[in-house]
Amino acid sequence: MVVPEPGSLQSLSLWIGSVAMGLAALKFLWDGWSVRDPETQEYYVITIFVPAIAAVSYFSMATGFGVVSFDAGPGMGETVIYWARYADWLFTTPLLLLDLCLLAEADRNTIYTLVGLDVFMIGTGVAGALAREGQTIRVVWWAISTGALLVLLYLLFETLSEQASRLSADRASLFGRLRNLVIGLWLLYPVIWILGTEGGVELFGLGVETALFAVLDVAAKVGFGALLLRSREVWASDAAGSAAPADD
Known part of the structure; x- marks a missing residue:
């Protein structure tokens, strides 16, 4: 195990x-505890698991379990890799996409394509x-x-935006804000990767790299979830409206 030095960045x-x-x-769980509508519950279940999985991942990295150190070859030398971060992303990013797809009422082929990618x-x-x-x-x-x-x-x-455009104005607007948040934040991940220690450029050290990834992760997971669930009346009312029987 490679345990980060206590007190370090x-x-x-x-x-x-x-x-x-x-x-x-815990906050998302508390807010959704009394929810009884199955469609609304679906959003809460997905959104709760995102920070829950990330919390376990970060705990494993903080305690030295979710990290390895090895010789990465010529020009790299000894390199520290937080493998638990990738395990986190492997589970949480498809869940974030699933939330977006549910909000946009995407078809199955679109969902499969996005998750596959x-x-x-x-x-x-x-x-x-x-x-x-x-x-x-590398x-x-x-x-x-x-x-x-x-x-x-x-x-x-x-594709997903085109499908969301068929929805109500409020729901389409919420989708647009969440989509832009995902696009803006996710574009920063490969930049940090290539400029940090993992990509070998080492414009900044492991401490700064870890802090930048942490900020992005919290914004992408907690920020996304908070915005989605705070706007519950938008998608909950749409779900209730679509479930209501049509007038004769």
Whole structure:
């Protein structure tokens, strides 16, 4: 195990991330505890699991379990990789996409395509992070993963947005805000990766890299969930309206 030095920026970022995610999961759980409508419950179940999974991931990294250190090859040397971060993303990012798809009332093919691209993106990112052949091959894997991300975000902006445009103005507006939040934040992940220690450029150190990822994770997970659930009346009223029997 590689336990972050207590009191370091790296350690503080991981513990703060763990606490923030855990508190968010408890808050979402509290707010949704009394919900009885099945469609509304669906949003809460998905959204609660996002920070809950992230909290466990951050706890594992803070305690030294979710991290490995190895020689990454020529030009890289000893490299610290938080593998639990990728495990977190592998589960939480599809859940975030599923929330967006439910909000947009997306068809199954769109959902499968977005989730498939997302899993491919994370998987190739893991390959890049764990590559031991030096910086060049890591950059190649980064380029493949980033390419998948760009295609995914394009589909969010085009295909999913087109489907959301058929909804009520309030629901479409909420979808647009959440979509823009996801696009804006997710575009920053590969930038931090390539400029930090994992990509080998090392414009900043592991402590700053860890802190930046923590800020992005909290904003992308807690911020997304808070905005979605705070606007419950938008999608809850739409669900109730669609379930209501038509007048004779």
